[in-house]
Amino acid sequence: MKRKFKINRQVLRKSEEIFYRVLMILSTSIIIIALLAIIISILVKGIPSLSWSMISQTPKGGYYFGKEGGILNAIIGSLYLSFGATMLALVFSLPLALYMNIHKMKQKNVVNVIRFFLDLLWGIPSIVYGAFGFTIMVYFGLRTSLLAGIITVTLFIIPIMVRSMDEVLKTVPKGLLESAFSLGSTRSETAFRVMLRQCIPGMITAILLAFGRAIGDAAAVLFTAGYTDYIPNSLSQPTATLPLSVFFQLSSPIPEVQSRAYASAVVLTAIVLIISIASRGFSSRYQKNRIK
Amino acid sequence: MKSLLVPSFKIRRNLRDKSSSFWMKCCYYLVLSMPFILLTGLLIKSSLLFGEKTFSELIFSSEWKPLSGKFGFLPFILSSLWITFISIAIAAPVCLLTAIYLTQYAKRFVLKVMHPVIDILAGIPSVIYGVWGIIIIVPFVSKVASWFNIHSSGYSILAGSVVLSVMVIPFVLNILIEVYRSIPIELSEASLSLGATKWETIKKVLTRKAFPGIISSFGLGISRAFGETIAVLMVVGNVVQIPKGIFQAGYPLPALIANNYGEMLSIPMYDSALMLAALILFIVVTFFNLGSRYLIMHYEKKV
Incomplete structure (x- = not known):
């Protein structure tokens, strides 16, 4: 009985570590995803209307x-x-x-x-x-x-x-x-x-x-x-x-x-x-x- | 002839040394006096308002009608607090877990990827964060609100907080990585040799040791988040009201200053009120800044 309890504790210790490691990898990937989301969303929205005249001219009337x-x-x-x-x-x-x-x-x-x-x-x-x-x-x-x-x-x-x-x-x-x-x-x-x-x-x-x-x-x-x-x-x-x-x-x-x-x-x-x-x-x- | 040349060379060297030292000293005094110059400037400008109203009257009143001379800052202060604390609540666990991962577990190639990622995130201008917020976060928040059967345009406290949390992540994360790196390796070696697992070592030894550093990194994050202007302004909705939920629009202090600057010049009281807003920002930010740094220094001395 005592032995079984000990094994359980070992498992608990290990699984806690695994749980937190998953969380860590998750939060690291959140940061990467956030950066990608920012850059990709700006590019997707912006590239279609980006043209040479846009960056080579000053605003005209209207x-x-x-x-x-x-x-x-x-x-x-x-x-x-x-x-x-x-x-x-x-x-x-x-x-x-x-x-x-x-x-x-x-x-x-x-x-x-x-x-x-x-x-x-x-x-x-x-x-x-x-x-x-x-x-x-x-x-x-x-x-x-x-x-x-x-x-x-x-x-x-x-x-x-x-x-x-x-x-x-x-x-x-x-x-x-x-x-x-x-x-x-x-x-x-x-x-x-x-x-x-x-x-x-x-x-x-x-x-x-x-x-x-x-x-x-x-x-x-x-x-x-x-x-x-x-x-x-x-x-x-x-x-x-x-x-x-x-x-x-x-x-x-x-x-x-x-x-x-x-x-x-x-x-x-x-x-x-x-x-x-x-x-x-x-x-x-x-x-x-x-x-x- | 030769004896004449030598002193002139010496004098020239000396002069160069003296003049450059003088200029350095000037820069030194300039930087030391800068916070006081800022503070005095803002105090003088906002003193006009204090002549007519008491401080608590301004802070705890929620009526904002500048044209009839009513300046209640409560809605703005509450909005700022809401946004700041929600954003830190989002950013804090992410930063803490990532910092532990990067300093304790991560392989070399993960670090190689993450360093530029953090640097670029820190370097992206706030207006770009604002654009991103409008493209992605605002529609998303609006959708989330509809799950709870709340009608919201998406321009809300929550949207501002999410954008802001991504903005403060690189800042807080950098400090946390520094904090975890500065813990001597002997501590974790001792703990591991006593039979603790790696995670137990991190949880019970390293994090306990790093605790003041962690708290102060969050404090610095708060001070950074409190003053952020353009990105928040673009997604938060800007409605003068005391926010009752995270899906409602807010109006934080920096946005108040930014939105009204052009028109306020004609009314001296209005001008003064906005300067008071800047003063409040200055004081709150400096308070958190000083507090966090005091914590670090105090703790470092003790150990």
């Missing part, structure tokens, strides 16, 4: 009633905006990331405080940045413009960029730093000529990550960048962005315009996927040049 035209304004606008914001953010992020890992190498407390603040800033929703950017914009008497959009998006991506650069710089062995110092180089030489060169692939990945965030975010530019049918040719003009063009076209009641929204979504997804693949390629390709 575009939003289903007439001719394309979303070139939004594509170019988004690229301008994200490129500008990424460059501007780089000016602040790279020095800060190097500062944390070289100048403050010994003061762990200071570094932890910065990391804490960056994580805090990272967590703040982009709509709050958008609202704040709008307030600043009104305060300085600016209108909705490319510049206002760039500044808002810069604020929003700085924490992302610094944090990912920091993650890369953290992995550099201390010995490299110490040997650079012992050869008599100053801190800035160590930072820019040794550490930066060592971490170039990771840095590019961080920049591309921030670029992807910048191009995909709609809430921060909703009030600050405005929307227009033209390609902006100066910083003070408003600009269209891809996420907003998807959003606005989708809220139209006309079916042709809605199907164009799906096509715009395909364009946006494609850009983001290309960035993601490129950053993967970078981080693996230049890995071999690193001093281990």
Whole structure:
């Protein structure tokens, strides 16, 4: 009797494990299925109405009633905006990331405080940045413009960029730093000529990550960048962005315009996927040049 | 001549070092002051409303008539809470199980597939999630509602929560994987050598050890979910009402800000009210963020 009970317990132990393993595999596949569902549904809805004229033309008169035209304004606008914001953010992020890992190498407390603040800033929703950017914009008497959009998006991506650069710089062995110092180089030489060169692939990945965030975010530019049918040719003009063009076209009641929204979504997804693949390629390709 | 050259070179190096250090320090102070600048800006803007109404009057009133000066935030706050907690309730078990699977059981090729999957999910713009929600989730929710004999257009709290849960999955999952990876292997070795099965080790040793990390990952997920704007806005229906069920339309706080920004400039009180909404978002998100991080730090010190 006792023996039988023992066997039962063994079976129970085993079957509990099997039960949970099935659940685990199920939940892992849910995640994969969700990604496939997103990409496939966007492609299925969007590909039929995607055409060359759609990505090579700006909206013509009556575009939003289903007439001719394309979303070139939004594509170019988004690229301008994200490129500008990424460059501007780089000016602040790279020095800060190097500062944390070289100048403050010994003061762990200071570094932890910065990391804490960056994580805090990272967590703040982009709509709050958008609202704040709008307030600043009104305060300085600016209108909705490319510049206002760039500044808002810069604020929003700085924490992302610094944090990912920091993650890369953290992995550099201390010995490299110490040997650079012992050869008599100053801190800035160590930072820019040794550490930066060592971490170039990771840095590019961080920049591309921030670029992807910048191009995909709609809430921060909703009030600050405005929307227009033209390609902006100066910083003070408003600009269209891809996420907003998807959003606005989708809220139209006309079916042709809605199907164009799906096509715009395909364009946006494609850009983001290309960035993601490129950053993967970078981080693996230049890995071999690193001093281990 | 030579002796003249050497100091100038030295000076130039020194200058370069000083100037770059100066700029680095500027960036440092900028980032440190940023949260306070944000907070002060939002406080100043929303102070106009506080001059006329008390805080509890604003929070616990459900009447939203901006044109006649009535600003009750209750419907928006409740919608936000509903959507956030349902989405975390969906995402949490999926993330936990997947994280355990990926760190303990999965073969190499599964990891090779899952890494890009998580990265891509994290990188997809929120507007794409919104489009996906409209294409698939909204009709599906409408169908599910009809099984329960409820008429629903599908644009509902549930649709928003499902879309949001998929959005926070990569975020929470990444933290959980990190948490499980950081547990020293000796712990599970000791447990296995005492005769525990692999699952018992995971359940009674690893998960217990990881518990604070798990809770804080959910907290960070909540803070991420609470502020999500465009994707939720597109599927949630945007009707000002106190939600009574998951198949009803809701109107979360971020959607409130996003929908009304253009028109509010003419009325200063309206402007102030929306800034208060942004302030509430800021505070709630920061609260969850700080809480979760405090939990991690506090726990790490103890061990």
